[in-house]
Amino acid sequence: MSLPGRFRFAIIGSGPVGKLLIASVKQHPRIEYVQYEAETLSLRPSFGYGIGPQTFATVRILNPPIWKKILEQSFTSPYWMHFLHATDDNVKLPAVAVTEELGVYGRIGRQELMEMLDDFAPRDHEVKYGMRMKDVNRGENDRVKLSFEDGTEDVVDAVWTCDGMNSMGRKLIQGDAYESAEYSGIICFRAKVETGKVEAAVGEVLASKTHMFIGGSGYFVLIFPIFEAKYVNIVGFTRENEFKKRERAWKTQLSDMLAYFPGANRTLLKLLELIYKEQDCQCLDLMVMKKLGLFYNKELRMTSFGDAANGMPPHMGGSMSTGFIGVTTFLYQELNPRIESLSPQASNAEIAEIVMEASLEYEEKHRPLAQKLCDYSIEQGDIFTGGVIDIDEITRRPKSLWEAATLQR
Ligand SMILES: Cc1cc2nc3c(=O)[nH]c(=O)nc-3n(C[C@H](O)[C@H](O)[C@H](O)COP(=O)(O)OP(=O)(O)OC[C@H]3O[C@@H](n4cnc5c(N)ncnc54)[C@H](O)[C@@H]3O)c2cc1C
Incomplete structure (x- = not known):
């Protein structure tokens, strides 16, 4: 519910990353959230995701009830992959397991995952569907004005943009330095x-x-x-x-x-x-995106997450999970502890300050890791399409991804 005077966040996009953010941010009596989603349907028809050990590990740190539910609902196996030769039935290739220490490898449908994450949103949380954000400008009184394609506007105090690989939010955050995904x-x-x-x-x-x-x-x-x-x-x-x-x-x-x-x-x-x-x-x-740009713009009070920040090709099954790791770094390590230490009467200026601090820390910690995983996912595409059947070479980069959630903590 919108109340005058509260610090108002807009979350742009309601894909898995936007949903994880709203489900995991600490609530505060002086903060409210509204979420805008371009699609008119709450769910798009879609297929399946690999939920690697890094995804389980990061969600377990950030939001244990969601971790429990994803683990329960995913199709899990000790094996990452059973390899077969595409052209020659006589060439036998091995199955690759994840180590016992890292746990299991899971698979889940995008639709299942999205429905499940929706169940963890705060009860009165509002997602406004069919609203495509087209611009963000600094407004009056230190606030930020959002414009939508249908001509409507909203005035908020900060923006979290989770609008996917072809993100408008990324373009606005990065300004002249922006390079579109290729x-x-x-x-x-x-x-x-x-x-x-x-x-x-x-x-x-x-x-x-x-x-x-x-x-x-x-x-x-x-x-x-x-x-x-x-x-x-x-x-x-x-x-x-x-x-x-x-x-x-x-x-x-x-x-x-x-x-x-x-x-x-x-x-x-x-x-x-x-x-x-x-x-x-x-x-x-x-x-x-070969070279990841900035995740945060102080003037627009805008921070990017998920594919909007660090989208990568799906060859290691790691783009969404890298988004989840970023959300964990931002919320678990940075913003949630700061929200917890705010007084219930905190001013909007105090809230703006902690959001800025958390965003800058998130960018500094997460961007180098995300860049490395992005580089690896491009290389993995070359390996898989390059006819390589050397299993050590095939597993080297995914193994590094599987450990990514725990290495960053
Ligand atoms: C073939 C394929 C397989 C994949 N497999 C895996 C996998 O196995 N494991 C894995 O971790 N990842 C995988 N991925 C990547 C995964 O799909 C993405 O990383 C994940 O969807 C990113 O989530 P997100 O919420 O950041 O963005 P998205 O899922 O793209 O959601 C963005 C949302 O924002 C909305 N939006 C866009 N623009 C606007 C706007 N201007 N205003 C308002 N709303 C807007 C969109 O409608 C959408 O709902 C795969 C991707 C592909 C293409």
């Missing part, structure tokens, strides 16, 4: 397929565990169960040098799609045919 040279075809259909086509083992087909020239294919194993998430990643900027609904001929996976063995071809037949099969251009 095309990574890799696209993916993805769909979720009913488990029964996958079992009928390629057998129960493939449908029930996480597998990756590697060793092909220019591509790799990932498959894992989601939604309590009712569906299987299948993603075919493939190199395409030219950035064709296709619409999400773009459809090609089956033969054209299969041409992106030269030499694919019979099992893999069946999987690719399965995703092609699904109505929700999408082709995505994967974007990348």
